Amino acid sequence: MTEIIASLADVAPRYDAVFCDLWGCLHDGKTPFPAAVAALQAFRAQGGIVMLLTNSPRPKPSVIKQLDAMGVPRDAWDDIATSGDAAQYGMLSGGVGRRIHHIGAPKDETFFNDFAEDLQAYAASQPAIERVALKDAEGIICTGLINDLVETPEDYRAQLLLGKTLGLPMLCANPDIVVDMGDKRLWCAGALARDYEEMGGTALYFGKPHPPIYDLARRRLAALRSDECRILCIGDGVNTDVLGGVQEGLDTLFVTGGIDTLAFGTDSSNPNKDLLQAWLDERQLAPSYAIGHLR
Template identity: 70%
Template sequence: MTQVIATLAEVSARYDAVFCDLWGCLHNGVAPFPAAVAALQAYRAQGGRVILLTNAPRPKSSVIAQLDKMGVPRDAWDDVVTSGDAAQYAMLTGAVGRKVYFIGADKDEPFFTDFADDLAEIAAANPVIERVALTQAQGIVCTGLADDLTETLETYHATLLAAKTLGLPMLCANPDLTVHWGDQLLYCAGALAQSYEAMGGTALYFGKPHPPIYDLARRRLALLGGPSDPQILCIGDGINTDVQGASGEGLDALFITGGLAVDHFGPDPQAPDMALLQAWLDKAQLSPSFSIGKLR
């Protein structure tokens, strides 16, 4: 049974590091949550390490720039690991071929050019990835919808059907299905990949809950120093990404009930109804160690 807590500080001393999700936990895509920022700052002040672990399909430099613009202070975190980083590694090592068709937004263009230091060496050592038309491609790189404010999954039905007919594997740079942008719910790359698989296509995933992003996060955490076998707490609002991913990695999870699933746990986002929460978790067949309304 999950333990509902009021603040991160109640349990944080048990852990050397946290892997913290972004959307729904630290910010809503528009502005940071002050209480969440303060909680992470306090944890770091006591010696804890904070790795921001996000299914954003962009490299970490782009996410850091977005956080800076949003006003998230840099003393709230130590490093950033993105689904884009993990997917870049796969792309650079030829997971879907060297000639790829791109599905994504203009804001995701850095995926093909902007590599963290640990990936830049891999890029330099491998042949260049060439972007081509669908009929010339060996695979697809999908970072999301080109315009997630106006497009739907139906917009891509014909393209995905053609790709399936050609037998092209899809590299999905963001396994999330949806995300909150302010008060609006937007489709992510994971929704397109799910549609592709429903057609019979093959999709490859590298973000939460899949192992590659956790492997990368652990490598970057090790570079910060600390114990050789650190105790890690995963924080997030995605039951099928953050919580399931933590479970698969043998890590404890703190589930943010006031995020994606906020409508299921009663009228107060800050205080989930325990009976409703436990019934919902039982149905999901997942049991995070801890739950909290909002990160604070």
């Protein structure tokens, strides 16, 4: 049964490192959550390692710039692993071919030219990726909607049907279905990949809950600490953060006050125990712990 805790400090001594989600846990897309920042700073002050683990399609250097601009202090984390990083490796390896059609926003252009230090040498050694029209492509790379402030997945139905008819595999750089930016809910690349699969297309995933991002996070964690670490996964996505952690054999902390907060009562800081347990039972998932907000 999932244990509801009051703060990360309640269980922190049991772990050497955390894999912590960003959106819904550390910030809302616009503003950092002060209590979450303080919790991660305190964990690091006790000798713990904080690996930020995000399904953002942006590579690590771009996410760092985003966090800096948002005001997340550097002493709240040690390193970052993104779905974009893991998906870049899939792209460079030729997972969906070399001639690709991109579905995504201009802000995601860094996916094709901005690589973390541990990917730069590999990127330089691989054949070039050519961006082409859908009819000329060997595969699709989806980083998200072109304008997620106004568009919905339905706007892409014709494009996806053509891709499926052409037999093109899709590399999905962000498995999230939706994300909350402030008080606005936005569609993510995962929604397009879901629709593509429902049409009969093939989608490849590299972010949570899929193994590639955890493999990457473990490699980056090993570069910081060589001995085996007790890891706690923290996140507000039950089908990404919690499921991914469980599948990796790791303990998980479910932040209930994030994307599914309305399911657990009227007080987002204090989830109703019975509502939470019934909701988790329905999904056949059992995170180790739950907390209203990371603090």
